[in-house]
Amino acid sequence: MTASPRALRSGRVLAGLALVLFVGICAILAPLIAPHDPAEQNLLAILLPPAWALDGSPVFPLGTDSLGRCVLSRLIYGARTAMSVAIVASVGAMLLGSILAHVCGYFGGALDWVVGRAVDVWMSFPPVILSLILMVGLGTGLDKMILAIILVDWTRFCRVLRSEVLVVTQRDYVTAARLLGFTHWQTITREILPATLPLLITLLSLEMGIAVVVEAILSFVGMGVKPEQAAWGQMIADARQYVYQSPWNLLLPMLAIILAVSGFNLLGDGLRRVLDVRLAELGR
């Protein structure tokens, strides 16, 4: 339809897409563009400032950390961790949440009640604490972290989408599809899902930003990825001790997080404005 070219004309969508693509390409091409192995230590060159500073060395463009590891390489490999968590965890949470939302919103009844109350209870926990508890139970590692984020954040999708499904189910064309002999499965996938898809895409994009933040938090407290894997949160944690000698080590991973999250948020906000019919009407 007309949504795709219209989406590309929005400044927010373009800016968000550019940021996300930049981080994404860094993540995909990490082995090719990183100047060093992110785990390679060089104890002769610890806490070097970036190349443009007075004592900088062109071998380490963004300097080194307290163990003499290349900050740029670690940032690039950290993007890998962040992006894989962002994409896999959000898609997982989206699948779990939206399937439940569609089933509950469409059929209603006892299942809807049970899931609704479960979401209520789930959302009354602070999400960060909940994911920390899950990580303690599950152990560290990328896959465990993804699972933890899915288990915490499916409720966002479930609650928001369910109300949208309720509204769409009231439309006469959904009744018409049933009268024409559509099965429940056909009605949900062909009549309801296309109507809820814009909201779903928007939520997914925002959720990716949230997943990046959660990943950073978990890595920061050492409950995230395994120690040998590079992650932005971990870099911030490492840099804390030497913040006065080498503030760069702290600021650069923070900047990376800000870039990635604002990219996803801009994209999500832009998509919401473009895809939401009500807002599109107002903007005219």
Next chain:
Amino acid sequence: MDNVLEARDLAVGANIDGALLPALRDVSFRLAPGRILGVVGESGAGKSMIGRAIAHLLPPGFAITAGSLEFEGRDLTDMRVRDRRALLGRAIAFIPQGPLSALNPMATIGRQFNEHLARQHIRRRAGRRERALAMLAAAQLFNGSQVLELYPHQLSGGMCQRVLIAMAFASHPRLVVADEPTTALDVTIQMRIVELIAQMQRQHGTALIFITHDLRLAAHICDDIMVMYAGRAIEYGPARKVLSAPAHPYTRCLQLANPAVTAKGNALYLLPEQMPSLRELTRIPGCHFAPRCPVATRRCRLGEPPNIMTGARHWAACIRSEVAAKIEAPLELPVATAGAVPSAPLLEVQNLQKRYVTLRPMLGSATEITAVSNATFGIEPAELVGLVGESGSGKSTLARLLLGLEQPSAGRILLHGKDLTECSARSRRLRVANIQMVFQDPQSALNPRRRIAGIVTQAMEAGSLRAPWEERLERARVLLADMGLAADFATRYPAHLSGGQRQRVNIARALCKLPKILVADEIVSGLDVSVQAQLLYLLLRLRDEFHFAMLFISHDLAVVRHLCSRVLVMYRGEIVEQGPTESVFAQPQHPHTRALLGAVATDGSNINRNSGKR
């Protein structure tokens, strides 16, 4: 300065995508104190623009581009904001279309009335209350002190409208603008509301602008009528003259397109196509009505006709006004005929009942509502059966029961003698093949994300057997041709279609697999008169071609009388009367049927017998 309101060559322009299009042109009229001017036209004619121009509430992008609008000698178009605010709501009052949305749902009637009166400089609170009670009583709300305590949602639509009428007249306005005040209301009370407005208007000596799409209703209370078409006033004159001797072909066609409730069987006049949009208007040379006009000549297409006087205070923008009144509907149109009674009825409904039980476990109580009780009737093959009743009488619940969307509490539904009562998989298969529904609201009934071809052939992708796309496209072309729609509609989306076209697509979808019974729920009620006539004709033609029976649910008795051979009257969940349309309409037995019939405006009636004299 004897006129309350005088419009001189008023023009409103709409700025759409950078182009300035005329939404209203050359509107001139004079309104004297105590007179009623009816502004009549179909949707898009620009009739509401007049009310909005007076209130200075034009939609974004619209602006008054020329002319003047003088209220008691002061031009409303270039007035200071403060001065205008002093007039609006006091000297000029409005009665809105949707009474429920016009009242604040969060405040009681009493508070809203009080605030309104506080603006009229009534100082004492007790005085304001006294005045509110007096006005409510005048609006025939006699338990006024009780009404003042209530919130809008606790009142019916009719009562809300009475409150708004009371508020409008409370400030002794010199001018009241009523924009479609009865469209959102039930038929049975429409007439009473209109008569209330006229009565209040007479008591207060107010000038009234009555905006409506219903020519007959306008003729009922108005002194003068102005007919609008495509942003221009095309006929103006005393109500009786406009109705008895219309001087513009459009007025005459509107009159002929509207089925009459009193007389049987006049064929409806079918105006082809629909009113041009603002954008299309600029491409029509000459008279804007000429492309649809039955008496247009070559001269009509050369230039726009001036307003030509045809009698005392009666003019029309037509160079052939002398032939306008002579237009007649063609006689050879299919008209509903009473079907011969075959041995086996198609659908039998026996003692059908639907009760809703609302359990409130906290209170340990249960309320039971009987939506349909003891409905017994049959539908013959190819028979058109009308189902009438006011809103809340259980018409739609009955339809949902027939379609299997609800499970009946008791009774039986038989199709060809086969039991359909249980909502089982078998009865669902039978229903899908035999009973289809046409929905009321074409906006909500068509999936905005599907192409028209996909919508009308949706039945072919149901279940496990999916027809190939070429086959469906082929079927879609045939169906669209049957509906009188061009083949290139197949690839468009519903958003590109007008209301009437959408309703045709809606019908086409139901007919795709040639069901035996159509259930049509108020399918013409939201449409303009000329589009409604087209659809009624289409339904009759399709019935003759495909021999389906139809349960036609409507609150519009005239339409039912025109279309259906048999009629069921529902009242509070019960079918209180059924029989051949003619005998039910001629000799109604049940008091409710009589009340329904009595509530409809008839052609010759006018409550202001002084119309025409000055």
